[in-house]
Amino acid sequence: xxxxxxxxxxxxxxxxxxxxxxxxxxxxxxxxxxxxxxxxxxxxxxxxxxxxxxxxxxxxxxxxxxxxxxxxxxxxxxxxxxxxxxxxxxxxxxxxxxxxxxxxxxxxxxxxxxxxxxxxxxxxxxxxxxxxxxxxxxxxxxxxxxxxxxxxxxxxxxxxxxxxxxxxxxxxxxxxxxxxxxxxxxxxxxxxx
Amino acid sequence: xxxxxxxxxxxxxxxxxxxxxxxxxxxxxxxxxxxxxxxxxxxxxxxxxxxxxxxxxxxxxxxxxxxxxxxxxxxxxxxxxxxxxxxxxxxxxxxxxxxxxxxxxxxxxxxxxxxxxxxxxxxxxxxxxxxxxxxxxxxxxxxxxxxxxxxxxxxxxxxxxxxxxxxxxxxxxxxxxxxxxxxxxxxxxxxxx
Amino acid sequence: xxxxxxxxxxxxxxxxxxxxxxxxxxxxxxxxxxxxxxxxxxxxxxxxxxxxxxxxxxxxxxxxxxxxxxxxxxxxxxxxxxxxxxxxxxxxxxxxxxxxxxxxxxxxxxxxxxxxxxxxxxxxxxxxxxxxxxxxxxxxxxxxxxxxxxxxxxxxxxxxxxxxxxxxxxxxxxxxxxxxxxxxxxxxxxxxx
Amino acid sequence: xxxxxxxxxxxxxxxxxxxxxxxxxxxxxxxxxxxxxxxxxxxxxxxxxxxxxxxxxxxxxxxxxxxxxxxxxxxxxxxxxxxxxxxxxxxxxxxxxxxxxxxxxxxxxxxxxxxxxxxxxxxxxxxxxxxxxxxxxxxxxxxxxxxxxxxxxxxxxxxxxxxxxxxxxxxxxxxxxxxxxxxxxxxxxxxxx
DNA sequence: AATGAATGAGCGTTCATTCAT
DNA sequence: CATGAATGAACGCTCATTCAT
Numbered sequence: 028x029x030x031x032x033x034x035x036x037x038x039x040x041x042x043x044x045x046x047x048x049x050x051x052x053x054x055x056x057x058x059x060x061x062x063x064x065x066x067x068x069x070x071x072x073x074x075x076x077x078x079x080x081x082x083x084x085x086x087x088x089x090x091x092x093x094x095x096x097x098x099x100x101x102x103x104x105x106x107x108x109x110x111x112x113x114x115x116x117x118x119x120x121x122x123x124x125x126x127x128x129x130x131x132x133x134x135x136x137x138x139x140x141x142x143x144x145x146x147x148x149x150x151x152x153x154x155x156x157x158x159x160x161x162x163x164x165x166x167x168x169x170x171x172x173x174x175x176x177x178x179x180x181x182x183x184x185x186x187x188x189x190x191x192x193x194x195x196x197x198x199x200x201x202x203x204x205x206x207x208x209x210x211x212x213x214x215x216x217x218x219x220x
Numbered sequence: 221x222x223x224x225x226x227x228x229x230x231x232x233x234x235x236x237x238x239x240x241x242x243x244x245x246x247x248x249x250x251x252x253x254x255x256x257x258x259x260x261x262x263x264x265x266x267x268x269x270x271x272x273x274x275x276x277x278x279x280x281x282x283x284x285x286x287x288x289x290x291x292x293x294x295x296x297x298x299x300x301x302x303x304x305x306x307x308x309x310x311x312x313x314x315x316x317x318x319x320x321x322x323x324x325x326x327x328x329x330x331x332x333x334x335x336x337x338x339x340x341x342x343x344x345x346x347x348x349x350x351x352x353x354x355x356x357x358x359x360x361x362x363x364x365x366x367x368x369x370x371x372x373x374x375x376x377x378x379x380x381x382x383x384x385x386x387x388x389x390x391x392x393x394x395x396x397x398x399x400x401x402x403x404x405x406x407x408x409x410x411x412x413x
Numbered sequence: 414x415x416x417x418x419x420x421x422x423x424x425x426x427x428x429x430x431x432x433x434x435x436x437x438x439x440x441x442x443x444x445x446x447x448x449x450x451x452x453x454x455x456x457x458x459x460x461x462x463x464x465x466x467x468x469x470x471x472x473x474x475x476x477x478x479x480x481x482x483x484x485x486x487x488x489x490x491x492x493x494x495x496x497x498x499x500x501x502x503x504x505x506x507x508x509x510x511x512x513x514x515x516x517x518x519x520x521x522x523x524x525x526x527x528x529x530x531x532x533x534x535x536x537x538x539x540x541x542x543x544x545x546x547x548x549x550x551x552x553x554x555x556x557x558x559x560x561x562x563x564x565x566x567x568x569x570x571x572x573x574x575x576x577x578x579x580x581x582x583x584x585x586x587x588x589x590x591x592x593x594x595x596x597x598x599x600x601x602x603x604x605x606x
Numbered sequence: 607x608x609x610x611x612x613x614x615x616x617x618x619x620x621x622x623x624x625x626x627x628x629x630x631x632x633x634x635x636x637x638x639x640x641x642x643x644x645x646x647x648x649x650x651x652x653x654x655x656x657x658x659x660x661x662x663x664x665x666x667x668x669x670x671x672x673x674x675x676x677x678x679x680x681x682x683x684x685x686x687x688x689x690x691x692x693x694x695x696x697x698x699x700x701x702x703x704x705x706x707x708x709x710x711x712x713x714x715x716x717x718x719x720x721x722x723x724x725x726x727x728x729x730x731x732x733x734x735x736x737x738x739x740x741x742x743x744x745x746x747x748x749x750x751x752x753x754x755x756x757x758x759x760x761x762x763x764x765x766x767x768x769x770x771x772x773x774x775x776x777x778x779x780x781x782x783x784x785x786x787x788x789x790x791x792x793x794x795x796x797x798x799x
Numbered sequence: 800a801a802t803g804a805a806t807g808a809g810c811g812t813t814c815a816t817t818c819a820t
Numbered sequence: 821c822a823t824g825a826a827t828g829a830a831c832g833c834t835c836a837t838t839c840a841t
Contacts, residue, residue, distance in 0.1 A: 052332050056815060057824095066823045068817080077815060133336075136329050139245050143326075147389070171409075175402050178383065182375070182406055185382030189374040196340070209368050213375055216364075217410030227805095249832060259806045261834075270832065438718050442836060443803095452802040454838080463836065519722075522715050525631050529712075533775070557795075561788050567768040568761070568792055575764030576757065582726070595754050599761055602750075603796030613826095635811060645827045647813080656811065 035073050038063045042084050047126035051134040056080075078142050081135065085146050088127055089153065091120055096156040106164030107215055110183070113160065114214075115207045117187055122203040132188075132195045154180055161218070170218045179218050186214060228266050231256045232280055235273050240319035244327040249273075271335055278328065278339050281320055282346065284313055289349040299357030300408055303376070306353065307407075308400045310380055315396040318388075325381075325388045347373060354411070363411045372411050379407060421459050424449045428470050433512035437520040442466075464528050467521060471532050474513055475539065477506055482542040492550030493601055496569070499546065500600075501593045503573055508589040518574075518581045540566055547604070556604045565604050572600060614652050617642045618666055621659050626705035630713040635659075657721055660714065664725050667706055668732065670699055675735040685743030686794055689762070692739065693793075694786045696766055701782040711771045733759060740797070749797045758797050765793055 041063035046054045056077055060067045074080045099112045121128040135146065157180055164170035170179075190210060194203045222228055234256035239247045249270055253260045267273045292305045314321040328339065354372055357363035363372075383403060387396045416422075427449035432440045442463055446453045460466045485498045507514040521532065547565055550556035556565075576596055580589045620642035625633045635656055639646045653659045678691045700707040714725065740758055743749035749758075769789055773782045 050332070055813085060824095067815090067825095068823055069821085071816070072821070137332060137336075139243065139330060143330075144389075174406065177386075178399065178402050178406055181382040181386055182379040182403075182410075185378030185380075186371075186375040187378075188382070189378030190371065193370075193374055206371065209371050210375075213367065213371055213410050216412075217375075217406050219409075248830090253807095260808095260832090261806055262804085264833070265804070436718070441834085446803095453804095453836090454802055455800085457837070458800070523718060523722075525629065525716060529716075530775075560792065563772075564765075564769065564785065564788050564792055567772055568765040568789075568796075571764030571766075571768030572757075572761040573764075574768070575760040579756075579760055592757065595757050596761075599753065599757055599796050602798075603761075603792050605795075634809090639828095646811090646829090647827055648825085650812070651825070 032073070034063070034065060034069065036087075038065065038070060038073055038080065039084055039087055042080050043088075043126050043130055046084075046134045047129045051137040054134075078138075081138060081142055082145050082149075084130065085135065085149055088131070089149050092117065093152055093156070095120075096153070100156055100159055106160050106167065106169045107219070109160045109163075110215065111207065111211045113157070114187060114211055115204065118191070118204045118207055121191055122199075125199055128191065128195050128199075132192045154184065157183060164218070168220055171220045174218055182217060183214055186210060222266055225266070227256070227258060227262065229280075231258065231263060231266055231273065232277055235277050236281075236319050236323050239274075239277075239327045240322040244330040247327075271331075274328065274331060274335060275338050275342075277323065278342055281324070282342050285310065286345055286349070288313075289346070293349055293352055299353050299360065299362045300412070302353045302356075303408065304400065304404045306350070307380060307404055308397065311384070311397045311400055314384055315392075318392055321384065321388050321392075325385045347377065350376060357411070361413055364413050367411055375410060376407055379403060418459070420449070420451060420455065422473075424451065424456060424459060424466065425470055425473050428466050429474075429512050429516055432470075432520045433515045437523040440520075464524075464531075467524060467528055468531050468535075470516065471521065471535055474517070475535050478503065479538055479542070481506075482539070486542055486545055492546050492553065492555045493597075493605070495546045495549075496601065497593065497597045499543065500573060500597055501590065504577070504590045504593055507577055508585075511585055514577065514581050514585075518578045540570065543569060550604070554606055557606045560604055568603060569600055572596060611652070613642070613644060613648065615666075617644065617649060617652055617659065618663055621663050622667075622705050622709050625660075625663075625713045626708040630716040633713075657717075660717060660721060661724050661728075663709065664714065664728055667710070668728050671696065672731055672735070674699075675732070679735055679738055685739050685746065685748045686798070688739045689743075689794065690786065690790045692736070693766060693790050694783065697770070697783045697786055700770055701778075704778055707770065707774050707778075711767075711774045733763065736762060743797070747799055750799045753797055761796060762793055765789060 038059065042054070042059050045059050045062050049058065056070055057067050059080065060070050063070075070080070074083065095116045096113060099109055099116065102109070102112075104112075121131070136143070138146075158176060161170065161174075161176055161179055161183075165172055165174070165176075187210070190206060191203065194201065194206075231252065235247070235252050238252050238255050242251065249263055250260050252273065253263050256263075263273070267276065288309045289306060292302055292309065295302065295305075297305075314324070329336070331339075350373055351369060354363065354367075354369055354376075358365055358367070358369075380403065383399060384396065387394065387399075424445065428440070428445050431445050431448050435444065442456055443453050445466065446456050449456075456466070460469065481502045482499060485495055485502065488495065488498075490498075507517070522529070524532075543566055544562060547556065547560075547562055547569075551558055551560070551562075573596065576592060577589065580587065580592075617638065621633070621638050624638050624641050628637065635649055636646050638659065639649050642649075649659070653662065674695045675692060678688055678695065681688065681691075683691075700710070715722070717725075736759055737755060740749060740753075740755055740762075744751060744753070744755075766789065769785060770782065773780065773785075
């Protein structure tokens with residue numbers, strides 16, 4: 028499996044660093060190769076093309092969210108609490124890796140539509156976990172029966188995303204994780220029964 | 221004034237069509253010129269460079285939102301109602317111009333950081349109106365005194381934006397304006413007293 | 414006659430100023446028109462094309478040399494003295510008009526070959542006067558009978574030209590006219606009997 | 607070292623041919639690449655930009671003069687004889703390579719001021735050798751003690767240059783090297799004691 | 800005669816990808 | 821597996837010239 032070879036991860040990590048430091052449009056394949064300490068051509072032994080590197084960056088890192096989410100959903104706590112932990116998890120992961128935050132919130136969004144559609148597909152996993160939490164809350168009476176799941180999901184995701192992007196654009200100058208409580212309360216009020 | 225000359229608007233409109241139909245990265249100046257029915261060089265009599273066209277697209281169309289908002293804010297109605305009308309206005313404008321919606325929600329976000337920062341500056345106007353409504357509601361007791369204005373603004377804007385983007389990505393296959401009520405209710409629950 | 418109309422000279426003078434101040438490659442027709450206080454299109458009522466402006470600049474200003482030379486050659490003095498006056502005249506004209514000096518010694522030489530061939534044709538007049546002086550000196554025994562007229566002419570002209578160009582490139586920081594005596598002596602030694 | 611790779615010289619030689627045959631302003635990078643038998647992009651593996659090709663052409667070929675001059679100056683002969691050999695060397699090198707002669711005498715002079723200043727810097731080496739010969743001759747009594755070195759240098763260089771340019775403009779129709787004796791005699795008379 | 804808006808051909812340079820070694 | 825030299829398609833912008841008014 029290619030993904031298990033050391034150079035695969037080396038290139039992924041190099042890509043994040045290069046993109047965060049140079050911006051999407053100044054992240055040439057040759058720069059990523061140099062940062063990874065491999066030849067340009069070597070990149071193509073592990074990735075189909077440049078787009079494939081970027082998708083893989085997203086895929087790999089998305090697992091960090093998903094793995095944690097998996098655990099959270101299975102815990103024996105209220106849906107509201109799961110929502111809290113999910114937001115917190117999201118903020119913690121990005122707050123602990125500014126490079127990754129810049130890349131996902133700003134740089135990767137400059138990619139072409141095709142790439143973004145693929146990224147959205149990956150995001151689906153994330154949104155499915157979110158849906159699960161919402162449905163659970165509706166079912167057990169914590170959340171309002173009448174809410175539109177899709178809209179609620181868009182509100183939750185849109186708010187988290189907008190909050191994170193604002194934080195990145197303000198150059199991380201306040202503590203993102205500290206906002207968890209407020210964001211949770213705001214969203215909860217919107218959806219609770 | 222250049223902006224009043226017919227070719228200025230002609231080029232702006234051509235840019236929206238070309239970008240919506242070809243995608244940001246496939247919208248060459250020559251394509252825009254052709255669509256506008258002018259020579260390539262003519263573009264540069266009205267715009268400093270390609271980026272300037274895109275910023276102007278955003279500026280011009282943002283006025284459509286702003287002008288309406290101005291009226292809404294001044295009406296003698298509740299803050300909650302103003303919020304409703306603001307969401308509705310946002311949805312109506314974009315629902316009535318699919319090309320524009322595609323451009324603002326998908327294509328323009330692929331532009332480089334410099335352009336996006338300029339776009340954000342333009343968006344500021346929009347967010348200021350939103351802040352005004354939120355503050356009014358807090359002041360007159362409609363909205364919760366304890367909410368964080370910035371977070372509330374991010375929730376409202378994030379939700380509207382995410383909802384619109386989803387609608388565009390689903391190829392306009394449902395009625396966006398019809399969602400106004402639900403979105404409003406959801407958001408209102410989050411912020412009301 | 415177009416050359417007698419005021420705008421003709423206006424444009425010529427504007428061209429010299431613009432070229433001297435902006436360099437050959439930054440002297441667009443529109444800039445010359447602006448400096449001359451006329452519309453771009455007006456230029457083409459007086460000149461066939463851009464090249465024609467530049468040739469005319471050279472033609473007009475060359476007359477300043479030629480007119481003086483004419484007088485010098487007809488004076489009743491030795492050929493050696495005529496040579497002195499010719500060099501002096503050359504230096505005086507250029508030393509009194511730095512703009513013109515920059516244009517003829519540096520900027521106009523960046524023009525294409527076609528233009529330079531035409532300029533050379535104009536220069537012919539100048540070289541014919543020079544030849545006349547040389548022939549007179551050879552005939553009356555002042556200059557060496559055995560010298561090759563063409564070579565002698567190239568030496569005289571090459572030396573004057575190289576001296577002037579050096580002076581321009583050194584930004585006029587020494588007195589060009591003061592060099593007349595030395596240059597004359599040097600050249601005279603080379604050709605005298 | 608890039609300069610030692612075969613493609614480097616290949617491109618330099620192609621540039622000389624293309625410029626000589628098409629003129630400075632009609633020598634597009636793509637044309638040079640085609641003549642060199644490489645892809646356009648390959649040019650940029652060896653040269654920073656187009657201007658860099660031209661400077662390198664001059665640099666490389668100037669070495670042909672300089673190398674020979676070095677030998678000449680060190681020979682155990684009179685300064686006058688060194689001057690003769692220097693002129694002869696200049697004429698021989700250019701007479702044996704018409705393309706190079708056209709490029710240095712006509713085409714490269716159409717370049718912009720920045721490039722010409724760089725070319726002048728390279729020429730400095732050449733003029734330093736010339737100065738050395740002049741100083742030697744003055745010191746050992748061969749040349750006139752009272753001559754101004756700078757003027758003498760300008761006369762020698764101006765004459766050689768003007769002679770060569772005339773020969774090129776007359777399409778090489780007479781033998782340049784044959785002129786060595788006459789030119790040398792003329793110049794020597796001007797500077798000898 | 801004079802204007803100046805409009806034209807459109809033309810080109811240096813970058814960079815993702817390939818492939819011989 | 822790994823290399824890195826070579827490729828060549830693609831595009832924003834300038835500016836001399838025209839021509840309707």
